Amino acid sequence: MPDQDAIYPSLKGRSVFVTGGASGIGAEIVRAFARQGARVGFVDINPKAGAAMLDEIGHAHAFAACDLRDIDALKEAFAALAEKIGAAQVLVNNAASDDRHDWREVTAEYWDDRTNTNLRHMFFAIQTVAPAMIAAGRGSIINMGSNSWWEAGGGFPAYATSKAAVHGLTRTMARDLGRHRIRVNTVVPGWVMTERQKELWATPEALERQREKQCLPDLIAPHYLAKMVLFLASDDAAMCTANNYMVEAGSI
Structure with missing residues (x-):
């Protein structure tokens, strides 16, 4: 159970869209906004998990099943x-998949699929919600990056390249939308202990190596990412834009 979130009065009643909101980091973000009294709408490729999340947070919120590659x-x-x-007042571009792949086996088709899974939809999500934000004269867009490319992590070149590009997307859209008081930022997770990570890659040996890389000894739970997202969505972050906000325990 996460420790108590700070309360941001500016988030109460605010309309928030989250991609990939039915599991992992996205699910914690959805829960966190719901606890703030925001109106949460989320999309996910998994209709069963999405319906379960909607049952959990309540049907005053909204869910739509969607493959973001389309x-x-x-x-x-x-x-x-x-x-x-x-209309969205906050957009959280969270959806991604860090599937491992050997660079020697990557085809053009696989590369395009990974880019479509991890990057392309972020731009088109922004393009879709921005007009209503412009009309309102305000908005907050939060893109989820990754510290994998900062660390020169191997084993997933298409994923790492896509996540590096997220930072460029954030910077350029912050410039284009800033005149309308729309803020665009990147939250940069370290290795976050979602259920997927635990099932696939979090061996005792890997966890020990991760602790040695981090300045802080504790592993990163998904709710720590949600806390940063709440701050950036709120009016408390009114002068924060075009930047990276690291939640990686000082990983090197």
């Missing part, structure tokens, strides 16, 4: 969320 489907899903909870 941009038309993304736009339709966002329209459905807006119909239920209103």
Whole structure:
């Protein structure tokens, strides 16, 4: 059970869209916004997990099943969320998949699929919600990056390249949208102990190596990412834009 979140009065009643919100870091972000009294709409490729999350947080919120690699489907899903909870005032571009792959075996088709999974939808999600934010004269967009490329991590070149590009997307969109008081930032996770990570890669040996890399001895739970996202979405972060906010325990 996470320790208590700070309360941000500015988030109460705010309409928040989250991609990949049914599991992992995304699920903690959805829960955190719901606890703030925000109106949360989220999309996920897994309809069963999405329905379960909606049951958990309550049907005053909204869920739409969507494969974000299909941009038309993304736009339709966002329209459905807006119909239920209103146009997005906050967008959290969270959805991604860090599948491992050997650089020698990557095909052009696989590269494109990984880019579509980890990067392309972020731009089109921004493009979809930005007009309503511009009309409102404010908004907060939070893109989830990764410290994998900062650390020169290997074993997933298409993923690391996509995540490095997220930082460029954040910087350029912060410039283009800033005149409308729309803030765009990147949250940069370290190795976060989601259930997927625990099942696939978090061996005792790997965890010990990770602790040695971090300045802090504790492993990173998903709710620590949600706390940073809440801050950046709130009016407390009114002068924060175009930057990276690291949540990686000082990993080197």
